[in-house]
Structures are given as C-alpha cells and as structure tokens.
Amino acid sequence: MQVALVWLLAFTNVLLIRGESNDATICKDHFMLDPRPHSVSILEFGAVGDGKYLNTLAFQNAIFYLKSFADKGGAQLYVPPGKWLTGSFNLTSHLTLFLEKGATILASPDQSHWDTVSSLPSYGRGKRYRSLINGDNLLDVVITGDNGTFDGQGAVWWEWFESGTLNYSRPHIIELVSSKNILISNLTFLNAPSVNIHPVYCSHVHIRKVLIETTVDSPYVLGVVPDSSDNVCIEDSTINVGHDTISLKSGWDQYGINYNRPTTNVHLRNLSLKSPTGAGISFGSEMSGGISDVTVELLTIQSSHVGVAFRTTRGRGGYIRNITISDVILSRVDTAIVADGHTGSHADDKYDRDALPVVTRVLMRNFTGEGIGLAGKFTGIGESPFTSICLSDIHLQTSSESWVCSNVSGFSDDVSPEPCQELMSSPSSCFAGGGIYGVDTAARGYYSW
Structure with a gap:
C-alpha cells in the first residue's frame, strides 16, 4: 500500500x-x-x-x-x-x-x-x-x-x-x-x-x-x-472561519515599508467562503510592503459580515493596486464591499504618520447578492483618496439602498442600487477600449498586466 x-x-x-x-x-x-x-x-x-x-x-x-x-x-x-x-x-x-x-x-x-x-x-x-x-x-x-x-x-x-x-x-x-x-x-x-x-x-x-x-x-x-x-494560487476550496477567510498582507507600518516585499501575482478562484465576523476576501490592513496584481473570481460568500474588504490606515504606506474581482455571489452579508482608510492598529509609536497608503485601480464586476445589508462603504484618506474604483454589472438586493462614500473616486456601470456620486465622478479612469473593462484584454491594456 x-x-x-x-x-x-x-x-x-x-x-x-x-x-x-x-x-x-x-x-x-x-x-x-x-x-x-x-x-x-x-x-x-x-x-x-x-x-x-x-x-x-x-x-x-x-x-x-x-x-x-x-x-x-x-x-x-x-x-x-x-x-x-x-x-x-x-x-x-x-x-x-x-x-x-x-x-x-x-x-x-x-x-x-x-x-x-x-x-x-x-x-x-x-x-x-x-x-x-x-x-x-x-x-x-x-x-x-x-x-x-x-x-x-x-x-x-x-x-x-x-x-x-x-x-x-x-x-x-x-x-x-x-x-x-x-x-x-x-x-x-x-x-x-x-x-x-x-x-x-x-x-x-x-x-x-x-x-x-x-x-x-x-x-x-x-x-x-x-x-x-x-x-500564489488558492482554488477549489471551502473556508468557514471566525474572521477573514483569505487575507492578503505584506507587513506592518515601518517594518513592512523597510522590508519592502509585496504580495503580488495572486489568483484566487472557485471558493466557497463564510466569515461571520470578518470578510470573505480582505486586503490589509497590514499592507505596508504593497499588494498588487491580484485576480479573484468565482466566489460564493455567505453568512458573512463583509463580502470584500480593503483595509488600511495612515502610517501604513504601501499600496493596494491592480485588483480585479469578478463573478461573486453574495448571500446574507451585512456589507457587500468595504474600502476603509481608517482601520488597523500600529506596531508601535514609531510609525510615520506621513506614510500614506495608496489604493487605486480596483475593478469589481459581475456581483450578485441577496439578503445584503449595506451595498458598499468607501472611506478613503483625505490626503490620499482612493482612486479608480471601478464597478460594473453589480446587482445587490439590500435592506438599505445607501452607499457610504468619502475621499474616493471612480466610475460605475450597470450597478444597483445606484451608487454614490463619488463612484460616478471619474469615468476616464475606468474606461479602456471603449467600455468599462468589458473584456480582459481591455483591462490588461489599461493596467499593463
């Protein structure tokens, strides 16, 4: 044997x-x-x-x-x-x-x-x-x-x-x-x-x-x-945990900035996720070395606090950029999408308050959801707003039709409930090849992936 x-x-x-x-x-x-x-x-x-x-x-x-x-x-x-x-x-x-x-x-x-x-x-x-x-x-x-x-x-x-x-x-x-x-x-x-x-x-x-x-x-x-x-590839799996099911990170404040090793070239697909107190997929908040070039697709997220979360705060430095998330089914989720620039503690009191993180070039498309509380909450940082946040073909059945937005810009196409004005303010940042990233080649053309 x-x-x-x-x-x-x-x-x-x-x-x-x-x-x-x-x-x-x-x-x-x-x-x-x-x-x-x-x-x-x-x-x-x-x-x-x-x-x-x-x-x-x-x-x-x-x-x-x-x-x-x-x-x-x-x-x-x-x-x-x-x-x-x-x-x-x-x-x-x-x-x-x-x-x-x-x-x-x-x-x-x-x-x-x-x-x-x-x-x-x-x-x-x-x-x-x-x-x-x-x-x-x-x-x-x-x-x-x-x-x-x-x-x-x-x-x-x-x-x-x-x-x-x-x-x-x-x-x-x-x-x-x-x-x-x-x-x-x-x-x-x-x-x-x-x-x-x-x-x-x-x-x-x-x-x-x-x-x-x-x-x-x-x-x-x-x-x-x-x-x-x-x-990194994570695929064909089921994850049910108390907090975030998959969380991409890259170091904490000045230590992550100095170590300077990003998380990059990541593919997540065909996953069933459940997180009662956390997120199905999260980025950060420890992301000081940077997170980039991530493709996420074919997710089922149910009975969770948050569907997709981007977390950072002043003093982190680093970046979250060139992210594509598509084909997501949400069920019984408190908040479908969160991007928060004011989340996370610090390693110690020696962090640099002027180390501002950058969140940009994030595409989310083909989301459906039922039993959703809040559609989305986007709160960037005044001195470093979140930019090029692009939403396409997202349809959520929510108990509250509000989206919460501040210090963020981007564009939305075929999204319900209707997103906040900040996510309708910058169409040029989200268009390539005549459409809002209608095909992968267009997205890659914009992002140079």
Whole structure:
C-alpha cells in the first residue's frame, strides 16, 4: 500500500511553470508530478496514534532522517489513520507530508509544548509562538493527503487570547517562510489557534481542495494569509472561519515599508467562503510592503459580515493596486464591499504618520447578492483618496439602498442600487477600449498586466 501511495500520490519537483506575467494564468500553470523515490511511515519512529501520546520527537526524528534524501529525489513521510498528538516540528526540502484518510495530526493544547520565536522582520514587534508545522528557506514541499486532517485544538488558545493572559502571539497551523514551490492540497483544517495557512516571503504557492473550518466564536481566526508572497494560487476550496477567510498582507507600518516585499501575482478562484465576523476576501490592513496584481473570481460568500474588504490606515504606506474581482455571489452579508482608510492598529509609536497608503485601480464586476445589508462603504484618506474604483454589472438586493462614500473616486456601470456620486465622478479612469473593462484584454491594456 505504501509503495502505491508513493507512486500515485506523492509529488516531487514542484515547479510552477510561469507563462505570461498576468496573474490570471497562475492557477493554470502546472506542477510536475513525479513520484518520490523514498517513503517512510511515522510508525517507524515510534509514533502512537491514540490521541494521547505526544509524538513531537517522532515527527522531528522522521524529518531529520528524511533530510538525507533531499539530493536523492526527496522522500515522503506517511501518516496512517489515527490521532497523532504533537507539538511543533519543522519540515525539510524535497519532502511530501502525506496524511491518509482517517489520519489527524492533533496540536498539543499544552502551552509548554510550544517554543517561541522572534517576530517576522516585516512586523517587527515582540515574540510569538512557533507554528505547528514550520518551514524556513525550503524548496519543493508538498503537504497533502487523502483528506487527512490537521486539528489545531484552538479552543484553549481562544480562551487565553480573549482573557488577555497570553504573553505572545498565537501559533498557526502551517507557516512556511522564505520558501519556494509549495503545494498544499486535499486536506481538512480544523480549529486553528490563529491562522490556518500562512505563507510568508514565499514564491510559487499552490493551495487547492482544502476545507478549513472553525466554530463561529473563534476570535480572529483566519483561513489563508498570503503575506509578502508572490505567484500564489488558492482554488477549489471551502473556508468557514471566525474572521477573514483569505487575507492578503505584506507587513506592518515601518517594518513592512523597510522590508519592502509585496504580495503580488495572486489568483484566487472557485471558493466557497463564510466569515461571520470578518470578510470573505480582505486586503490589509497590514499592507505596508504593497499588494498588487491580484485576480479573484468565482466566489460564493455567505453568512458573512463583509463580502470584500480593503483595509488600511495612515502610517501604513504601501499600496493596494491592480485588483480585479469578478463573478461573486453574495448571500446574507451585512456589507457587500468595504474600502476603509481608517482601520488597523500600529506596531508601535514609531510609525510615520506621513506614510500614506495608496489604493487605486480596483475593478469589481459581475456581483450578485441577496439578503445584503449595506451595498458598499468607501472611506478613503483625505490626503490620499482612493482612486479608480471601478464597478460594473453589480446587482445587490439590500435592506438599505445607501452607499457610504468619502475621499474616493471612480466610475460605475450597470450597478444597483445606484451608487454614490463619488463612484460616478471619474469615468476616464475606468474606461479602456471603449467600455468599462468589458473584456480582459481591455483591462490588461489599461493596467499593463
């Protein structure tokens, strides 16, 4: 059985082969699905899958052993059915971590089993708990399975967070730092302490066919957070979490400005999203390194506080630009679209109040919605208004027909309820090829994508 798993299910040489620079091609790029030539089971390292025995050392020893195969085509660590309790451990390059159907990796709820690490340089404040699954400067990593499960057992962390008794930031389930060629697929994620999947400073990341869920009362638990990363695809997945389901970020205030690594070339598609206290898709508010060239399409967002959110504030610097969001179905959403220039705390009191963020060239089209509270709320910054906000073919059934607008400009075409005058004020910024981005080629012609 294990040999079959190696040949049929393991992936190696995970290479995203880029075509054009247009981010809409990222999910169409393909992986080279060669088999791993070596495989071991976690059972070979003394692991016990009873949900009680702590297997941290077994996972660490297994990964250490598999490092020796990095220059021999890589290897797979096979996790069979069972409940495998563990603290945090690090992955290695040219590795497949495979969770069989019925296998659950359980995060230990014992705070003493979690090391602390320094904050990320683009965030620059304090320490934080190491994540459950970690990787730093890795190449060619696959985390997959036959719908195996990661359970963060986050309830105890949520209690500590809400009571203010945590000394450090909560851990994530998966965090990969400065790594390249990453595939995460065919898995379920439950009850993360904080973030489920956090690629930061990464390139060529493909996340597909994952189910991410937490309970409604999970405080500020996020689904996937691409952070100062490029060439990212997230597709064919369902995410139901307490806060934002997918949140694009790129650093915090002066630390993100100085680190200067944007999140760019991102494609999100075919997603079912639910966020009772957050947003289906969000940009920021930590976006000081910049966020650009993002294509979002084919979304269903239901029972959420906000559908699509753009968040920033004075002192962030950076930019959010060249964003296209299309084919979105909204149901039972408090506010369909929010763009807020006054959201988010600061890393410390050393931020530059004159570092003004720029939000521009955002196209949203083909939205439908029922059970919507407010159609949209756009509040830019006086010294740095949001510009070229372009709406097309958007039809929302709202309980309030008002749009709230200040310090914003753009244009709308075929939008109901009728938007505010500020979003009808600047047609030249939204027209290309004779229409309001009627076809992709026109949009690319304007944005030079």
